[in-house]
Amino acid sequence: MQTTLDASTLRIVFAGDILSTNVAALRTELLVTLGAHPEAKHVAADLTNSRTVDSQGINLLLALYRETERRQVGFRVENPSAEIRRLFDLLNLSGRFGLNPARRP
Amino acid sequence: MDTPRRIAAPPEATLTPRGSPVAPARVAGDQLLTFRTQGRWYACDLLWVREILRQPAITPVDRAPPVVRGLIHLRGQILTALDLEHRLGFKSASSGGEAERCIVFKTGPELARLAQPPADSELAGNDIIGVVVDHIGDIIADRGTLLPPPPDTISGLDHACVAGVLPRPEGLITLLNTGAFLSVPSGSAP
């Protein structure tokens, strides 16, 4: 996981797929990262390196979303793979994740 | 099943009223089904009859009381087939041989659905019971005199099962008290 702070946006680039096998570690990392950058006004979860997510991955992203809500900062997902994007569409999460709402299937 | 059409058809209202009973209270309805076993003729109230099975396959029940001839599979149900003569208490009764016909009687709930259930219908239970007979005769109207069963001629007779004897041109017919006939004879516990 790489993080960069650009202007007021904290961009978090996930290293790979977000799955039940790694969410526990990611959760801690995310908490540390958010704690280290209280000045960030936006959080962007960059999924460039992620091909897929499972239910726990979705859960983690939703938890991150809730966390940003709590901290009253913005949140968006960037560069989802086609598969992830399709999943977010079907689950009606794209809007929440700041992705351009596509016409639902 | 092979229930004769005339059994299924409801009786017409053209029958004469019953003759005055001489013997114990009549329990039979207006129409009687006659049948024969071991050369003797019997009759029972048609209202009690559910259907007639032709040459049913009987599964014997070893160590069962002798009144029980065996079990018969009837469309997913299991019915207890009684031996007529054993049930009546004839000492000489010989069970066995091929079963020609089995008269299947209605259960309590089936009788209760009738507009006018037979008077002794409360003796019916939930289990299905049949009786194995040799031959099914005609349906006759129950009219004329009913004689009390002669106690001397038939030894060991269970009198509760017999309403009386109908003298007919073709011979004597023993009329059964169907409800009592289908009940468990006293002292038959195995």
Place this chain on the structure above:
Amino acid sequence: MSTAEQEMLELFVQEAREHLGVLETDLVSLEANPRDAALLNRLFRAVHSVKGTAGFFGLTAITELAHVMESVMALVRDGRMSAGPELINLFLAGTDKLKAMVAAPERSSDISSLAEREALGALLRSDPPARPAVAGNEILPLYLRAFRIDPELVRTALRSGHHVYVVQLRLHADIELKGQGILDYLREVQSLGTLIDTATDIDEIGGLESDAPADVVCSLLFATAMEPDLLLGAFDLPADQLVQAPSAALRDWLSTQPVLAPAAPPAPPAVIAAAAPVPAPAATPVTTAPEDGTTGTAHPMASSARTKPDETVRISVSLLDALMNLAGEMVLGRNQLLRVAESRREGAATPAESDGLGGIIQGISAVTSDLQRTIMRARLQPVGGLLGRFHRVLRDLGQKLGKEIQLETVGDDVELDRALIEGLSDPLTHLVRNAADHGIEPREERVRAGKAPAGRVRISAAHLAGRVQIEVRDDGRGLDPARLKAKAVEKGLLTPEQAERLGEAEAWQLIFAPGFSTAAVVSDVSGRGVGMDVVKTNIERLGGRVEIESVVGRGTAIIIRLPLTLAIIPALIVGCDDRLFAVPQLNLVEIVRTGPERPLEDFGGSRLLRLREELLPVLDLSSLLGLPAANHAGASGYVLILRLDRRRFGLRVDRVADTEEIVVKPLGRHLQGTTFYSGATLLGQGRIALILDLAGLAAGRLPVESNAARDTTRTVLRPPAEQVLLFRDGTPETFALHIANIGRIERISSSRIERIGGQDFLRQENGPTLRLVRLQTHLPVTQPGPLPDEIHVIVPRLVDQPVAIVAEQIIDAAELPVDALDSATLTAQGVLGTASINGALTIVVDLYGLLRSAGLDRPAIPGGADLASCRILLAEDTLFFREAVRRAFTGFVGALDVANDGEEAWQRLQTGSYDVLVTDLEMPRLNGFELVARLRADPRFKQLPVIALSARDTPEFHERARGAGINRFESKFDRERLRLALVEALSSSAS
């Protein structure tokens, strides 16, 4: 109201009942686990679906109350309010009201729930409303408001007669756990209908710091032609995750939406009638019928409400699938028949086709039987629904009585016929109330008695030996026979003399006497003096029996045994002659093939099977039933090794066919009294098989009759018996030897006997040479003639010398009642006494005495403990058994001291030194369990071997004995078993 609507209303009533049942149980559990998320969700969903469906029928009284309850539950679920006892009381009160309303939906508006709604509403006002609805959705039922609904999709769906559902989906539990990917699953969902909208519930998910992340729950708004059950099957979801959206409400909503496409004609009524009532909820006949005044519309409703319980059955999707498959096979068969008929018409009937016809008919007949049996399964229901109700009953009772009572239910998944479940409801309620009221002591009393402050009631259901057994067991004060008798005398039910003669078990039976109540104070809970007799009558009406087990101070168990009507049990189908029988699989341990290479050991009329180290009595089914059969020991066949309570025995049959799940059918009234059968069943091809009643088959034919399987009273009155082998040895006398003493029996040619130094020996190929003992040389009997060509030798168990007893002729195995033994008439070493068995005077051999007089004494004790120096302490309060045990051990061990109860035994142990304690379990002052508990807590006696004696021969009692630290458990009647137990206890303590 149309039939379809009426049916739907019935479905609603049934479903709502189930939900309310769950609600009640879960509310009680919630009190113990106020933060259990799964529980809270389930509660929420239960109220929610009651509300949703009631709304569909315009049952506003139900909807209003359920709505408030749901809202408050949402607060609890979201952690904004905590579920304390008061809140739970409120919920329970609400549930009661809902139940009353649901019981008669057409009159639900007559029941006021104002108090409940206000109390709950007050709680609500302290909290702002939860999640916002999508604008314009306000007229939809609550659970639909959060969806963004495309009116066109809904319109099209309704027009084509499709149903609209809300499907709850847990991404992990419902998809991933079943090995599927979420995307694949959702794609599959889309192939089954139209996905209108998805709402992912993020309220459930906390921030990053909240631990144990919840599953992600999505709600799909979905339109499809599929019926709910099919859809659940296709989605592989539990039923409570699917809600059908009322089409009427959707249609109303549609009317408020702008129409984009050209206006569609109103949906054709024929299609809608099947799906939902056409009029808006407020105008449904449900509410208008009473004012209507015409009997025509009011009646069907009223009658359907009354007869509801029997009218609809919910069946599982898998069952439905099985039915579908069978129906498919029927169609196949029909098509085959049509083909044959066709070719016949064309004059092409050949013999080959005639053969084909036979096969087709056979196929169809098999499918028909299967079809029928499968349909019958639909009558079965798990008993859990019934048992679950008692959580509430006990909670309320506990509050009322000021007692804390815990309920445990076992066997919730045991399936019983619906009729049986309904019939059990009242009797069980009464028993549970009794247990709470009379059984469980007040808290202080329990603490004083050293018990846990909370009482425990355990209701269990199980299939045992082809019967259903239901137990209500409490750990309360138990039934005190003395108190029961006094009460019965006081009530004039018994004379003091009669009471005096009653045994313990008979005294227990007094509670079933009409007009008998044991409560010192008549409470409004159960002690009205009617009840237990009614319980008994009701159970007997169901064809069952009621038994009692009780230990003063420890608790009471009421055991109900019912015949399996219509139940389905796994069974082994076996054959004898041309008959087929079913043996409950539950009792089957293993199957052993017998034949010339593995013959049964034949003792006159009786058989024994040597199986590993055990010698099992074998009953022959053919001869029990009087069937002509190959009835000699070497005949090939099978022995079923069966377990009945604690006993094991063999049952010889000719053939073993197959294992099948059989539908148990009760026998007709003429066969009710038969002891050998517990029912009948239909096999494939419509054949009838009788179900064997193993307890009935074995009754009186096996060693040590168990009292558990039979009527308590009868067993108690019957003298206990020991199993002996009868044999002769060339003299007119008949001898009896305890079967427990016998290791094996061999038939040998007498020419193999070698005489060396005035003694007889038998050389064995594999094993030591046996010294043969002849009874005639050691016992005072007639002198025999010469040996026949073939004789038997009996090799005893647990004897350390190679020795065998000669028996020229084995007669039979028989029972020797303990009180039949006359030990005064004939006294000699090697003789226990004489008895009349089967009409013949018999000498009962004392094996160890005989061996001693032959100079061969002692049973083997590995580890070298010496019986002659062994000291036994016996704790036993009953004179009869004190004497029986004393006789069993006198001359066998060094010394035997007797204590009259546990307390006295404890005192004796302080001063004397003992190698083994033999103790009764039920004694006054200090019972066996308490005594052993003391011993095990004391370092001095931690290792002391303890043999327990009890007539209470149930698995539970054994379990308890093992748990208490008792080394051996013996039924108290069998002398030789006792001796063996002693030897084994000594040898294990020595090693």
